[in-house]
Amino acid sequence: MIVEQGALVECVPNFSEGRRLDVLAALVEAIRSVPGVRLLSHSADPDHNRSVFTFVGAPEPLLEAAFRAARTAVERIDMEHHRGQHPRIGAVDVAPFVPIAGVSMEDCVRLAERMAERLWVELEVPVYLYGQAARCSERVRLSAVRRGQYEGLKETIGQVERFPDIGDPRLHPTAGAAAVGAREPLIAFNINLRGADLAVAKRIARAVRESSGGLVNLQAQGMWMDSRGLAQVSMNLLDYHSTPLYRAFELVRMEAERFGAVIASSEAIELLPLDAVLETFSYYLRLASFGREKVLEWRLLEEET
């Protein structure tokens, strides 16, 4: 891998723990223990029982931080006792590598492969490679990799079509399996509904997502949020340039209307790219064009460099 000076990769792993604060603190500590790696953001959802961490660094320290966090998750999370609304196949449910600056997608694919090797060789967690790192078209999409979830995969991992890409076809006894991949930046966005139950949330999710007649580049699932007493459509926008955030949001609103449901609130999970914010801002205010060159702080920073 040829790496430029200033090369920056992002890793956004999702771990199957969103409640125990000591485990979340240990995951933060593991990421921060690698010099040169910067933890930009982290969040946890008790209903999903899941946490997300966003950190960046040069490729080598980034990979080390991702592995240390994964090792912590494997040590501290027992999938046999894990319950949560969000689909998952293991403690290290998914770990994508994202090119930010000075690295190619191929660099990130190679990082994913090395991460997968370490997960299997050092921790005995079998791995599915997904996204740009997928070795067959059926595993590009994370939803296909996660089919049946942890519990179902226990039964099916021995079937040839569910064999992991790295490791033997047996789950880690407590940490399950992991999906590791490379991808472009995505937007994870949850919309909370008032006046909808779980069935309605699932129907809305089916209506808006690519896999069942909705928007391309959009993944969505309906969930029930016990702690808040409301239904949620949890979405991933895989290409926010082609399929912008406002379009997904307005389509959810439209599909909710037929059930008399309304959007109560939304949540952006982790960070949003500035371009995605400005595109949605422009849509609602009917601005023909509004790029980052129209943002005061951006212009101030640009001129200083």
Added chain:
Amino acid sequence: MIVEQGALVECVPNFSEGRRLDVLAALVEAIRSVPGVRLLSHSADPDHNRSVFTFVGAPEPLLEAAFRAARTAVERIDMEHHRGQHPRIGAVDVAPFVPIAGVSMEDCVRLAERMAERLWVELEVPVYLYGQAARCSERVRLSAVRRGQYEGLKETIGQVERFPDIGDPRLHPTAGAAAVGAREPLIAFNINLRGADLAVAKRIARAVRESSGGLVNLQAQGMWMDSRGLAQVSMNLLDYHSTPLYRAFELVRMEAERFGAVIASSEAIELLPLDAVLETFSYYLRLASFGREKVLEWRLLEEET
């Protein structure tokens, strides 16, 4: 004036020229001729026949650049032959100083006063001090200073209540008068209407602005844009924290509905502060909170400093 290292002031003068490219180029050149001053943005509107320049710098070079641009405008613009949709009292119609970093509002008031002195002593342009620099409450608002415009002021400047703050009560024979002041950042935002004539645009402007029953901190006027064949509500939001952009936009939409008019498009004049963008983004997507710490690029920059 005690000025910190890194002190940054913004000046956003509006000149009564939006058509002749050679004059606009001369204004750009005048601003750029002062070392240390950075021109962040400039724009011109042929219907308004008016241009706006946004530049920043340390107080002393910034004042010099503002003066040089004003001198160019006085030399090149003849108000006797100026026609445009936007109200104005002179070639240097308005020049506000805005504190950005390391300077106080009082510093900016003092800069406005020194600018006013130079306009009168060196160029013989009488000046009204407005905004935070106003010397009486009647002149805080720019609309009051501009009442009657250039043509009207020719008749009324000799009346005691219209005496300029700096200079004798007579207009410059070609450059008229100037308004110079100090203020917080504001948002200048124009909304173009389809299905509205000038009378409807004026009624909508009256309905939404502070001075006649609308939103506080909002100035608005209805205009007809000849070059585009549509009506416009041209707005200034004087405090976008208290009265955010989306609220003004939606109120214009609502008031337009009674006339069967719709919003065709919008234009942000010059730069918008990031917080104003994020507040409006959050409103439309029903995000409980979304600050700059949720923007990827912002987090990347923050950590690097």
